[in-house]
Structures are given as C-alpha cells and as structure tokens.
Amino acid sequence: MKAATLLAFGSPLSIGAVPDPVPGTGEVVVDVVATGVLPYTADVFSGARRYPLELPVVPGCGAVGRVRTTGPDATRLSPGDWVFCDPTVRSRDGGLAPDITLQGWSSRGEGGLRLQKYFHNGPFAERMMVPTENAIPLGVIDEADAGRWCAAGVALVPYGGLLATGLQAGETLLVSGATGNYGSAAVATALAMGAGCVVAPGRNERTLADLVRRFGSRVRPVTLAGNEDADRARMQAAASGPIDCVLDILPPSVSATVVRAAVMAVRPFGRAVLMGGVGMLGGDDLSLPYPWIMRNCVSIQGQWMFEPSAVFGIIALVRAGLLDLGQFEVSEFALDNANEAVAHAAAHAGSFRITVIRP
The missing domain is CATH 3.40.50.720 (NAD(P)-binding Rossmann-like Domain)
Structure with missing residues (x-):
C-alpha cells in the first residue's frame, strides 16, 4: 500500500510503498478515507515539539474510514462499515492507570513508548491497523463528507x-x-x-x-x-x-x-x-x-485527550444537529501531496479550519 513516512525529524515525508497491515485478535484494518492534518504538524515533524515518536513512522492523528478486515473476536464491525479511528490507544493490562500512546503521533512514559512500538503507524496511508475498540462506528455517511467528519476529531x-x-x-x-x-x-x-x-x-x-x-x-x-x-x-x-x-x-x-x-x-x-x-x-x-x-x-x-466514551458523545452531538461540522472550512489534499498538506495546515491555522489528506 502507499503511505507517507517520516524517516527523520526535519526531513520531508517520503511517499512510497510500505507493507500492508495484517490484523490479529483484537485488531481491525481500516481503509483510510480522510485524515486531518493538525496545524502544528510541521513542528512535530521538525522535532521542535519534542514528541516521543520512534522513527521511521507513518504519522497522523486520527482518521475516518471504512472497515476492511477484522480480527476473529470482532462481533459488531463488518467490512464496509464507516468508523472514526480514535488515535488514543490504551494498554489493555494497565488497570486503573493504562499506558497511552497516540498512534502515529506521540506517547506518554516508558509504557506508552512500548505500546507505540506495536500500534506504531498512523493514518497518512491507504490503510491502518487499530485496536478493535478504537474503530468507533459512525453510521452511514456520504463519502464526500468524510473530510468534514475529521473536524469531529478537532472538537473531540x-x-x-x-x-x-x-x-x-x-x-x-x-x-x-x-x-x-x-x-x-x-x-x-x-x-x-x-x-x-x-x-x-x-x-x-x-x-x-x-x-x-x-x-x-x-x-x-x-x-x-x-x-x-x-x-x-x-x-x-x-x-x-x-x-x-x-x-x-x-x-x-x-x-x-x-x-x-x-x-x-x-x-x-x-x-x-x-x-x-x-x-x-x-x-x-x-x-x-x-x-x-x-x-x-x-x-x-x-486531562490528556479524552475518555473512550467521549467519541460516542461527540458523534451523538453531531448527529443531533447540536454541533455543526459545517462551521469548518475544509481543504483537501491527495496522499501524494502530503508535504503540501502539512505546509498548508501551518499556513492556514486558526479557528474552524481543517486540512485533510484523502488517501
């Protein structure tokens, strides 16, 4: 599959082929339809933000896509389902204090870095693998609106x-x-x-x-x-x-x-x-x-990021018409133009603007 890879801090993204992800138990592979590019992405890629991110990595932070394949323990998700990919991955053996990594983006502490080694690559790619619980059903949406649904990740x-x-x-x-x-x-x-x-x-x-x-x-x-x-x-x-x-x-x-x-x-x-x-x-x-x-x-x-149930809540606010994603101005780029998308996000930072890559 095609992906944009960060090989070294301070270098441009490299666009090329990487191995397809293969799901195991407790995992889902999603065809990425749209992923938001945060305004400070260039600062992360330059190293200025000092994020603990092991390279090389396919970066990104959250996505909207469709289920491609599931592991054997999935009981509700089916191929073709629209999902929001929650980037906040939590260790399953952490009990009351789970380790956390933001898949393809950052992590917290030694345990978060260990978790990042496995749930490593993010959504600047045609496909990504996420924990089953991080693929949150969106219901039916128009594919043309997938980029706008990335704005839900900003509000989240x-x-x-x-x-x-x-x-x-x-x-x-x-x-x-x-x-x-x-x-x-x-x-x-x-x-x-x-x-x-x-x-x-x-x-x-x-x-x-x-x-x-x-x-x-x-x-x-x-x-x-x-x-x-x-x-x-x-x-x-x-x-x-x-x-x-x-x-x-x-x-x-x-x-x-x-x-x-x-x-x-x-x-x-x-x-x-x-x-x-x-x-x-x-x-x-x-x-x-x-x-x-x-x-x-x-x-x-x-508070770092959000609790898992928050994703369901933000989707409900949008579905109820209480939170209007139409407030956001969306600018979309192809995966081949990922570096241009990063520059655009930095140059057009501000309220109710979102830059999106559509692999």
Whole structure:
C-alpha cells in the first residue's frame, strides 16, 4: 500500500510503498478515507515539539474510514462499515492507570513508548491497523463528507476536557485559548452541550468577533491586554455571573501567566481543567497559590485527550444537529501531496479550519 513516512525529524515525508497491515485478535484494518492534518504538524515533524515518536513512522492523528478486515473476536464491525479511528490507544493490562500512546503521533512514559512500538503507524496511508475498540462506528455517511467528519476529531479533544470539568447545562465556562484551533472548537462544543455563557479571552479581535457572529450573545469576548490582574478582572466582568469552570487549551508558546489569569477567574468551589501545552517546551511552569486553591475549594484537574466514551458523545452531538461540522472550512489534499498538506495546515491555522489528506 502507499503511505507517507517520516524517516527523520526535519526531513520531508517520503511517499512510497510500505507493507500492508495484517490484523490479529483484537485488531481491525481500516481503509483510510480522510485524515486531518493538525496545524502544528510541521513542528512535530521538525522535532521542535519534542514528541516521543520512534522513527521511521507513518504519522497522523486520527482518521475516518471504512472497515476492511477484522480480527476473529470482532462481533459488531463488518467490512464496509464507516468508523472514526480514535488515535488514543490504551494498554489493555494497565488497570486503573493504562499506558497511552497516540498512534502515529506521540506517547506518554516508558509504557506508552512500548505500546507505540506495536500500534506504531498512523493514518497518512491507504490503510491502518487499530485496536478493535478504537474503530468507533459512525453510521452511514456520504463519502464526500468524510473530510468534514475529521473536524469531529478537532472538537473531540476539548470535548474530553469539557467532560472532565463536569460542565452542566446553563453553567458559565471560560475557555482559555478560545481563538485557537482547539479553543474555538471548545466554544462551539460547550454551547452544543448547553453552556449558558462562554467567556472567550484572546488577543485576536477578529477571531473573537467571528465567534460572536457565529454563536451570538452566549459568547462573551475579552481582548487580553497582557496584565494578569486586569485581564482576570475583565474576564470576570464579561461573564453573566460567577464563572463555574475554566478549560485551558493554550499552546506551548504562551506564557503561564495567561493560564493563571484565566484559572484564577473561577468562582469559589469552581473547577479548572488543564489540557494545553504551556510549559512543555521550557519557560516558567504554572504557579497557583496554595491558600487560594485550598480556601476557595477549587478543583484543578489535568486531562490528556479524552475518555473512550467521549467519541460516542461527540458523534451523538453531531448527529443531533447540536454541533455543526459545517462551521469548518475544509481543504483537501491527495496522499501524494502530503508535504503540501502539512505546509498548508501551518499556513492556514486558526479557528474552524481543517486540512485533510484523502488517501
């Protein structure tokens, strides 16, 4: 089969033939119809993101496709079924703390690296093998819409964080990083879940205005000025009442003071979930005052990616018409043009844009 392979960090993808995957027990081979190219893909391939990724590898992070073959223990999936390939692979012997690898993308810890050696190659290929539980049925879709369904994978990441916040209908949420690719998807997803008000801080006034245009008065934009205390006060003033929970999804390039300004805007007994990349590439770590956390009974949680059930939830939100994937502008490339797709994703990063490879 044909695939795009990353042979070395800093080198372009090599397009050529690789062996076909062969499924065993607990595995499924999927014909990849569309796979999203994340805006920071070029930084991963250059090595700038320092992701633990063993090379050579067929990269990528999640896909939409059709089942080709299944292992002997599959009881529901059949060849031809449309599925979403969840990239978050968990060790089956991990019990309460499974090791995790993002297939074709990254991993966590020594156990995640071991898992990556087996579930190694990602979706920049005509076919990929995934654990049976990672092939999530989509139901019937139009093949022409497969690229747009990749946008569900963008919304799925912040959805995992929103589930971790315990967001309830009618609550006020603050999305730290609301003008980014994942952050803007977080705003859309939170509103689909019934958030009464979403405070959206950011520096890009054009994107903030676009969020209001798309979603109306339930979005409360806040232009950040760079002063931590003043920015926090503006976020709190923009809300319709106390801020119940905060989701931080800022990238590694942002200062930790921006995160702290947002997190400390939450009300007493509020919740904050951290799932961005701040501090991953050096710089100051997030410093939160112990007395403030303790005396205000604030809950702070880390969340990497999402729980397995979240995939079913995001599909249900789309099927119900609550989350509109039509909000996303989709740009598609053939597998032979994978390097052009990576460059396009970097040059056209931003809210409600997705670059897709269609093998």
